[in-house]
Amino acid sequence: xxxxxxxxxxxxxxxxxxxxxxxxxxxxxxxxxxxxxxxxxxxxxxxxxxxxxxxxxxxxxxxxxxxxxxxxxxxxxxxxxxxxxxxxxxxxxxxxxxxxxxxxxxxxxxxxxxxxxxxxxxxxxxxxxxxxxxxxxxxxxxxxxxxxxxxxxxxxxxxxxxxxxxxxxxxxxxxxxxxxxxxxxxxxxxxxxxxx
Amino acid sequence: xxxxxxxxxxxxxxxxxxxxxxxxxxxxxxxxxxxxxxxxxxxxxxxxxxxxxxxxxxxxxxxxxxxxxxxxxxxxxxxxxxxxxxxxxxxxxxxxxxxxxxxxxxxxxxxxxxxxxxxxxxxxxxxxxxxxxxxxxxxxxxxxxxxxxxxxxxxxxxxxxxxxxxxxxxxxxxxxxxxxxxxxxxxxxxxxxxxxxxxxxxxxxxxxxxxxxxxxxxxxxxxxxxxxxxxxxxxxxxxxxxxxxxxxxxxxxxxxxxxxxxxxxxxxxxxxxxxxxxxxxxxxxxxxxxxxxxxxxxxxxxxxxxxxxxxxxxxxxxxxxxxxxxxxxxxxxxxxxxxxxxxxxxxxxxxxxxxxxxxxxxxxxxxxxxxxxxxxxxxxxxxx
Ligand SMILES: [Zn+2]
Ligand SMILES: [Zn+2]
Numbered sequence: 096x097x098x099x100x101x102x103x104x105x106x107x108x109x110x111x112x113x114x115x116x117x118x119x120x121x122x123x124x125x126x127x128x129x130x131x132x133x134x135x136x137x138x139x140x141x142x143x144x145x146x147x148x149x150x151x152x153x154x155x156x157x158x159x160x161x162x163x164x165x166x167x168x169x170x171x172x173x174x175x176x177x178x179x180x181x182x183x184x185x186x187x188x189x190x191x192x193x194x195x196x197x198x199x200x201x202x203x204x205x206x207x208x209x210x211x212x213x214x215x216x217x218x219x220x221x222x223x224x225x226x227x228x229x230x231x232x233x234x235x236x237x238x239x240x241x242x243x244x245x246x247x248x249x250x251x252x253x254x255x256x257x258x259x260x261x262x263x264x265x266x267x268x269x270x271x272x273x274x275x276x277x278x279x280x281x282x283x284x285x286x287x288x289x290x291x
Numbered sequence: 292x293x294x295x296x297x298x299x300x301x302x303x304x305x306x307x308x309x310x311x312x313x314x315x316x317x318x319x320x321x322x323x324x325x326x327x328x329x330x331x332x333x334x335x336x337x338x339x340x341x342x343x344x345x346x347x348x349x350x351x352x353x354x355x356x357x358x359x360x361x362x363x364x365x366x367x368x369x370x371x372x373x374x375x376x377x378x379x380x381x382x383x384x385x386x387x388x389x390x391x392x393x394x395x396x397x398x399x400x401x402x403x404x405x406x407x408x409x410x411x412x413x414x415x416x417x418x419x420x421x422x423x424x425x426x427x428x429x430x431x432x433x434x435x436x437x438x439x440x441x442x443x444x445x446x447x448x449x450x451x452x453x454x455x456x457x458x459x460x461x462x463x464x465x466x467x468x469x470x471x472x473x474x475x476x477x478x479x480x481x482x483x484x485x486x487x488x489x490x491x492x493x494x495x496x497x498x499x500x501x502x503x504x505x506x507x508x509x510x511x512x513x514x515x516x517x518x519x520x521x522x523x524x525x526x527x528x529x530x531x532x533x534x535x536x537x538x539x540x541x542x543x544x545x546x547x548x549x550x551x552x553x554x555x556x557x558x559x560x561x562x563x564x565x566x567x568x569x570x571x572x573x574x575x576x577x578x579x580x581x582x583x584x585x586x587x588x589x590x591x592x593x594x595x596x597x598x599x600x601x602x603x604x605x606x607x608x609x610x611x612x613x614x615x616x617x618x619x620x621x622x623x624x625x626x627x628x629x630x631x632x633x634x635x636x637x638x639x640x641x642x643x644x645x646x647x648x649x650x651x652x653x654x655x656x657x658x659x660x661x662x663x664x665x666x667x668x669x670x671x672x673x674x675x
Contacts, residue, residue: 100516101495101496101514101515101516103469103489103492103493103494103495106489106514107633107634108489108490108629108634108635109489109490109492110468110489110490110491110492111490111629111634112462112490112491112492112625113466113468113490113491113492134385135385137383137384137385137388138383139383139384139397140317140381140383140397140430141315141316141317141363143314143315144314149400149401149417150400150401150413151400151401152400152401152402152403154403155396155400155403157400158400159396159397159398159399159400159407159416160315160381160397160398161315161317161379161381161397161398161407161429161430162398162399162400162407162416162417162418163407163413163416163417163418163419164314164417165344165346165347165348165413165417165418165419166344166345166346166347166413166417168344172344176342180401184402184403184404184595187597190341190594190595193341193342193414194341194565196342197338197341197342197343197344198338200299200344200345201298201299201300201302201345203345204298204299204345204346205298205299215298215302215304216304217302219304219651220298220302220303220304220651221301221302221651221655222301222303222651222652222653222654222655222656223655224649224651224652224655225651225652225653225655225656225659225661226655226659226661229656229659229661229662230659230661
């Protein structure tokens with residue numbers, strides 16, 4: 096393996112921000128003055144009027160001077176979120192219910208759409224137009240895997256034959272596992288990585 | 292106004308939403324002229340960030356024109372065209388006073404561990420983001436920075452996050468002249484981190500990713516050595532040891548975060564079951580491939596609380612680990628200078644322009660890495 100394939104000095108701007116005093120403790124070190132002894136005691140900005148329900152972390156005594164009001168808690172997801180905020184950011188009891196609430200919230204969103212006479216355009220919202228254009232084969236694979244599993248489940252659920260029940264169950268389990276793996280590989284190829 | 296609307300994992304659309312209003316005397320309303328989809332938006336898009344509520348608008352990378360200001364805004368006026376850092380910071384609290392603008396204590400009531408970020412779930416403050424025609428910008432006296440005359444808006448919008456984050460990643464890596472720097476991830480931030488490593492005097496820059504088109508891109512842009520960890524090697528850690536005279540890199544930058552691939556266990560526990568704060572593959576590799584006594588710099592986004600990280604090796608190897616949400620405002624003066632002098636050319640990483648109305652397709656393309664997408668920019672109907 097060849098080393099130093101690039102001569103650093105040929106790179107535009109090389110070393111432009113190098114500083115022999117560069118210490119990887121910025122900005123803590125130069126600022127470690129009496130400032131940090133003051134604690135929770137600065138001249139606070141004007142308080143934004145609290146006219147919506149704001150759940151604040153119990154690791155602070157108050158609501159911040161400014162906050163976002165994007166989607167105040169409501170419905171069942173709101174109840175779960177309120178409960179979650181009784182726990183500190185250090186607890187699973189805080190984060191896991193929030194993830195659960197997010198899932199509940201998705202269903203609430205669909206119901207809300209339907210209540211407004213709007214049927215969500217899943218194909219469009221999932222951006223399948225782009226997949227159709229640039230990645231048709233795996234979109235078809237993914238959708239047919241989904242269809243196969245759904246059809247299998249429907250067949251199994253609607254089958255009334257008790258004798259065959261256990262065998263069918265096994266068969267479907269196998270199918271489901273196949274689907275999971277498939278989904279996993281598909282996902283791995285797509286979503287993964289990067290992205291800071 | 293038109294705005295992006297989150298409906299659930301991998302489901303987004305554009306809807307008519309009410310115009311944002313001044314809610315605090317230091318607020319401004321900005322008409323968005325450029326907005327990006329960021330790699331970290333994908334964690335939201337995939338439903339991996341807790342408290343991502345249906346109905347919110349994402350987008351923390353945007354520039355725009357000030358159309359309205361609150362009664363206490365003195366440093367901006369209507370008509371100014373501004374770069375808006377992705378962090379919302381007050382400038383008055385304990386942390387802002389130390390220049391830690393990513394850690395402001397007066398912007399995000401929902402969590403103390405993370406500062407406020409536009410359009411980044413309620414865990415980051417519950418603010419609507421800039422993937423919309425208009426957006427509310429709090430603390431307008433502090434954060435927005437007027438775009439210098441002559442600067443391209445495409446360059447400007449990348450100064451809201453991507454460039455400063457790559458730059459701070461290199462800064463936090465404590466690079467000394469001649470050091471070997473490894474960057475995990477050749478997404479937009481990894482590309483900028485590799486580029487910035489040279490500015491701090493690196494002697495050798497090595498980038499690892501699994502997408503050939505991104506490796507090709509970073510090799511030309513940064514420029515650097517770039518390898519495919521799926522094709523060129525069996526074990527990235529062993530590979531780095533080998534090519535660094537069996538010592539390890541002096542500095543390693545994690546520009547990947549929670550959705551790393553490359554390890555089945557991490558994928559299952561971190562990305563599928565959400566039992567830990569995302570897949571910790573990249574940070575594992577970073578800790579294990581850095582030299583003893585070396586520095587690991589983390590700008591990859593991980594979820595809150597528990598993570599399966601080889602912390603024992605941090606002690607055994609005497610490592611320094613640094614990470615933060617980037618203090619964009621602190622870097623802007625220097626980076627504006629670099630852009631104006633042509634040392635950094637941010638807009639060259641923009642590969643796609645997507646109308647706001649087609650945002651779902653934009654997320655899908657970026658997320659699935661279709662059509663060799665590196666960085667997509669959204670085109671607002673009001674700014675076309
Ligand atoms: Zn970003
Ligand atoms: Zn602050």
